[in-house]
Amino acid sequence: MRRATVIAQLAIVLAIVAAAPGAPAAAAEWHSEQPTAAGIGVPVPLGPVGDIEFWAPNRGVLITAGNEGMPAGVYAYDGIGWHLYSTVCGGHDGRIVWTGPTEFWTVSDYATKQEGVEDERLEQRRTLCHFRDGQVVASHAEPFGTAETYLPMSAAACAGPSDCWFAGERLPGDPNVGAFHLHWDGASLTSIPSLTEAEPELSDPGRSVEDLVFFQGGLFESVRVDEGDQAPGETESSLIHRIEPSSAQPFVPLFPTYGPGASADTVFGGLRFTADGSELWALAGSDRPEGLTAFHYAGGGFVQIPLTQPDPPLLKEKDSVEGVAAEPGSDRVWVGLCHVDDFCSPTYGGRARLISIRGDGSVGPEVALPASSEELNNKGFAGPIACPAAGQCWMATSMGWLFHLGGSLPQDTDPAMHQLISSRPCDNSCRSIPPVGIPVDDSGELAAGVNPELPPIEKRPKPPKPARPIAFKVKQRVVDGTILQLSFTLRTRAHVQLLAKRGGRTVAKTPSLTMDRGRHRLRLRLDPKRWPTDLKFKVRAAGRRSGK
């Protein structure tokens, strides 16, 4: 009943989200453009959006963790409006990278609750989904708590369908120092450095990866310089590495050219990359009054751009960069900011701050969203930004409210981008329920010569009746992730009990119940931390002493 309700509600939500693209576009300025939900009939936030990426100006996707009213998953833009594209592979602070017109990868949360994990944050950003032609063609993950468990990932970049990189937190140091990297070669994923075998020759400094980008044939990663990092070989902190997969030491430190008074120590947070095809930028916050550190890639290296602030200045010390996107066809980069004093948390009550930085370093003006003229409540601080074309940019706030710079576009009608994907293939982390072991009903065999001591019976004994199980049509399913529901039909009145065992020990059981013949249902709540490895379904005909 509940499941049916959820599906029905979701269907309503989907229908309306797809049909109602939001407010009419106002091309010249940033404006709210939020999908509308059914039931309440007004635009609603989508929950924390981790990333927005576009293949074309009228073909983009975003990944969200969802909220109480909107499902987690992937939403797609078709030039007219946003619609729910996938109810699987959503995630907290997820990432998206395109590899083809209908093919992309996501960094997502686990599909199923992992055993022994109490803090759900540990289950976030540790899996990959591979979308192609309107379906999830593969899911990649390892069970939590093993040597091969993926670490949380925060960056993704692809040079093509068979060359993708994903990276994230630094490794624990044993067996290897470095950051967690996964490389997709078109056929399989490989951890670099290995998670199980020592590879000290790779010389990857032990810093977590903030961002990845392919630009003009090169692969770059930015890293965070944090206390406790393991980078013994470094004489100077390197914020950017060039990754050369074919090299014996693939993580080559780069040292940007800093401006006066600046150094790696003054960079606040990791650098975020943005490229528009011809230009590559790297930006981060700053511990200095300038408020931002901006680099431009030129001549094979990164050079800091001196920023020119208006009076009064728009940037503040310890402004945090929450999103960045270069606008193609212009020398402008949009930067989403949040100041550390505002906590940058879901409780943030102010408006989203966006500023633009020109190629010459001039800053401003600042855009506060939502604009006063929109008559909207504040929607959280600025989050990911994407600019697929000149005059076409999107920004999602921390609550999952979308703002658009630019107007509507010709609708992308590719059927592959108008599916509703609701299934995700099982990966190594999937948890399965062992099949129920139905006891053999030996009630028909009682008449057979059980006791060899008895004298032979002259009369030819009747052949024993074929054993007919008391319980049949046994079906099992898991409801709400933790409740095992067993449906069955009893041939006769019987005592029944369902036991869940793990390593021979009973971890959950129902009371022994006496049930009349007919169809019945048993429900057993399972503890995810003590997930059963074996199930026993005891059925005993009522009034009989044996026959288990």
Next chain:
Amino acid sequence: MSWRRAILGGSLAAALSVGVPATAAAEFGPIELVSKSGREQAGAASEPAISADGRFVTFRATIGGRSAIFRRELAGGGMRLVAERVGAEAGGGPSISADGRYVAFTTAASLDPTADDPQPPAVAPKDSDVYVADMAHAPPAYEIASARDGCNPAASPVPCGLSYSSNDGSLAGVGIALSADGRRVAFVVNARSDLTGAAGGAETPPEQVALRDLATDSTILISTRRDPVTGMTEAPVEAGAVYDASGAALSADGTTVAWLGEHIDEQAPMLSDEAASVKALGSPYNEPLWRRVPSAADRPPTRRVVGGGDPIAPGCPRDGTLADPACQGPFNLFERIGDVAAQGWLSQGSAAPRLSADGELVALLGDPEERADVFLVDMKPGLSRREAMRQLTRWTNPAPELPLQSVFSNPAYAPFLAPIADLGISPDGRRIAYTTSRRFFPLAPPTLVSAQPAGLQSTELYQIDLGSETIERVTPGPEADVSLGGGASAPSYSADGRMLAFVSRAHNLVAGDANEGNDVFVVESTLPSPVGSSAVPAQPSRLVVRPRWRLATRAVSRPDGTVRVIASVPGAGTLRAKASAQLGPRLLARDVTAGRSRSRSARVLRLDLRLPPRLRAMARARAGLSASIRVSFAAPGREQLRDELPARFRVHRASEAERR
């Protein structure tokens, strides 16, 4: 203590059911979210009040970046701003007139600077005042209601608003402060003020109940002091008349005001030993009080709605005491358990009474039995408080062997004893909505006819229909088991009880509710149609209080292995209960235990059925014994009433005798 539990449940039930033929329970339509604009859901919506005609809902919310009071037209969806916060000053507590034209509220903003008193330099931030917005104007026209008697804001050369000595100012109760015509407003003056004296003075003590008639520019002090000899005076209660700024309720016809009072003996009669007991208490003592609005010609008394004592009860002598049964109220309000914030009617929190449109029925939230329950009191003259009061919900103790405090603090017992959190009454007095996370309501009638929620801690909205004597669960609607994400509060009814507005944090009442905050919802229910034709003559010469001849039963399995049969019987007679069970797989059901009890009048009877020792052992071995209980009620000359209940004898431990 015994009389404390002795509730005369049947008499008022009978009184309320006079003239109302048997009816079916209401059917609820889909729940609609109304706290939204065309562009977004509201943030932090709260305190809804629905107009009597069911056309408008007013509420507090943040919409379009504005934290304000809004009024929404339900049919057209139009939203209008009633009053906005000014800076950090919060408006609140909206009440709405029957046609939705007028909205009363409390605000610290000076919406009519010519009428509001100037800000005393020593008082910051500004004191709060009560205003009424006339929504027939655009923008709304504001008139101050917390104003001095006889002062016309439009004509007076000096501000008419009350002057206060502190910024507590005045307060209007949420959804209960405005008369149906929008011209009368009840409010509580929380600060020392010039309410009854010269303008600018401060001779009126704080915590007084007042009523403003906007049509005549008169302000009447309601909570006046009672002189034991001469009766009601026009002087305020020096020590304060209202408990804990809980607001005051005004009946829709503007004739009656009710409030949760303090210093009761200065406002209403008390028994001599009762007054002495109150004075001896170390903590505040409160009781709901009720008064018809006085006029120049008439000074009606302030009456106690319920009380430990009932000095004006028929039969109570002039010098009666609490020891005299005729002078006893429904509850002993002095025996509290553990640390409580107050003695009296409500020991935790504060809640103003709710009034029916004519003020005759008072719906109350009170915890005289330690956990807050719902009560309904008939204020018609001539009834003792015990006769007038009907308890509509009652908590049960699932572990009587444990200390009460440990039972209260165990969240696993919440389904039995969670307090009632909030309530509202329909103007016609027929329906009462309340919110709670309790799941069991053993007083039957009213009988719970909805499924119990599956969740232990979900706070749901229930509706009692006194016509059909049913309790129905309103939230989360038919599509879900429990409200997810938060519970309901602040129910408000339209005139006929058909429309019900409420607040909920739950996100599964309406698909797509994604703001992760409180919202205001409206649900419409059918008015139950009478079953058969009414037996009441068109113009009855005299109302006759006669209970309907019916039996309502309920069986509760108790931890000690007994099954308690709770039966509401319609009059004098004998109640019999017989339990039968199937003791073997192929055996016919046989009688296992029986009991009987007699009643002298309509009341709730409790009958405990206990298994014989041999069957107790069997029940324990089987983890319980399912039984069918046949209940019958016989009275001379009347039709025998029968009912049948399923029950289960649960025996968890052996008795001392069995262990031996």
